[in-house]
Amino acid sequence: GDSVTQMEGPVTLSEEAFLTINCTYTATGYPSLFWYVQYPGEGLQLLLKATKADDKGSNKGFEATYRKETTSFHLEKGSVQVSDSAVYFCALFNAGGTSYGKLTFGQGTILTVHP
Amino acid sequence: NAGVTQTPKFQVLKTGQSMTLQCAQDMNHEYMSWYRQDPGMGLRLIHYSVGAGITDQGEVPNGYNVSRSTTEDFPLRLLSAAPSQTSVYFCASMRLSSSYEQYFGPGTRLTVT
Numbered sequence: 001g002d003s004v005t006q007m008e009g010p011v012t013l014s015e016e017a018f019l020t021i022n023c024t025y026t027a028t029g030y031p032s033l034f035w036y037v038q039y040p041g042e043g044l045q046l047l048l049k050a051t052k053a054d055d056k057g058s059n060k061g062f063e064a065t066y067r068k069e070t071t072s073f074h075l076e077k078g079s080v081q082v083s084d085s086a087v088y089f090c091a092l093f094n095a096g097g098t099s100y101g102k103l104t105f106g107q108g109t110i111l112t113v114h115p
Numbered sequence: 116n117a118g119v120t121q122t123p124k125f126q127v128l129k130t131g132q133s134m135t136l137q138c139a140q141d142m143n144h145e146y147m148s149w150y151r152q153d154p155g156m157g158l159r160l161i162h163y164s165v166g167a168g169i170t171d172q173g174e175v176p177n178g179y180n181v182s183r184s185t186t187e188d189f190p191l192r193l194l195s196a197a198p199s200q201t202s203v204y205f206c207a208s209m210r211l212s213s214s215y216e217q218y219f220g221p222g223t224r225l226t227v228t
Contacts, residue, residue, distance in 0.1 A: 004157070032215050043119075043205055043219040044158075051214055089157060093215040099173050100165060101146050101209060103217060105157030 001098075002027040006090050006106035013080055013113050021075040021109050023064075023090035031092040033057075033066050033073040034103070038087040047075075047088070080113045087111070116141050119220035121206050127226045128196040136191040136223050138206030144218075146209040147189040151175065151202040152222070158205065164189055165211065196227045 007022040025031065032051045036044040048057030050066035050073065057064050062077045073090060090106040122137045140147065148163035150173075160173030164183040178200060180192040189208075193200060206220040 034216075036219075041221075043221040044207075045219070046216055049214065049216065091157075095215075099160055099163060099171070101148060101163055101215070101217070102160045102173060103150075103158070103207075105159075107155050107157045 002031070002092060002094050002104045004090050004092055004104055004106035006088075006109050009108070010110035010112060013111070015082055015113055015115050016079045017113075019075070019077040019080045019084075019111070021088055021090075021111070023073045023075065023106060025071050025073065025090075025092050025104075027071075027092055027094050027104075029094060029096045030068075031094040033064070034091045034093070035062070035064055035073070035075050036089040036091060036105075038089065038108075040086070044089065080111075082113045082115055085111055085113045118142065119206055119208050119218050121204075121220040121223050123223060124221070125224050127228065128193070129228055130196060130198060132196050133192070133194050134196065136193075136204055136206075136225070138189045138191065138220060139187050140189075140206075140208040140218070141187065142208060142210070142218070143186060144208035145186070145211045146217075147183065148173070148207045148209075148217070149179070149181065149189070149191045150205045150207065151200075152205060153202050161191065161204075193225075196225075198227045201225060201227045 053068035149161040150158040162181040
């Protein structure tokens with residue numbers, strides 16, 4: 001079945017540092033890929049998405065490129081802020097999956113940014 | 116728009132009790148779903164619905180029932196709560212014609228003792 005693997009956390013950075021959170025996936029066909037962010041005490045918010053190979057999703061300074069050859073969708077930001085502290089989830093949607101609309105999530109990566 | 120709303124925010128149950136988690140959306144989305152979030156496991160799909168009157172099981176449906184009588188509401192019922200159902204529950208919705216973007220509610224934290 002489909003699966004998503006994220007880098008182990010937690011990740012702790014100083015403000016203005018460069019961020020990379022690795023995400024790799026296993027899926028048949030051509031899934032859509034997403035990054036969701038969960039701020040403390042809140043639900044998940046869609047951060048960015050990519051629907052086909054070589055697409056780059058971007059939002060709020062975050063970027064991720066859909067790499068089919070390496071089955072990866074790594075999240076990057078050039079300069080993190082304290083307000084970026086949250087849990088980040090990589091997820092995929094496979095239209096050919098057994099449960100329509102099902103998002104397959106990674107385990108989440110906790111990011112803490114210090115001033 | 117309120118988006119996706121969930122009630123209650125917190126709930127404590129004793130083993131064997133029943134309860135219903137409420138979920139509503141005001142975006143006229145056809146698709147709604149329930150996930151549970153457990154530490155280190157991401158989110159897992161419990162049940163989903165592609166429209167009023169239509170529901171189906173996800174990957175972890177045991178112990179949960181759903182119904183969809185209206186487009187707006189998608190309640191999740193625990194018939195006989197067990198400690199293994201201690202989790203955070205999220206409801207999500209999506210327009211079927213979208214690029215699979217799902218909108219999540221704020222969650223319900225359930226503890227079963």
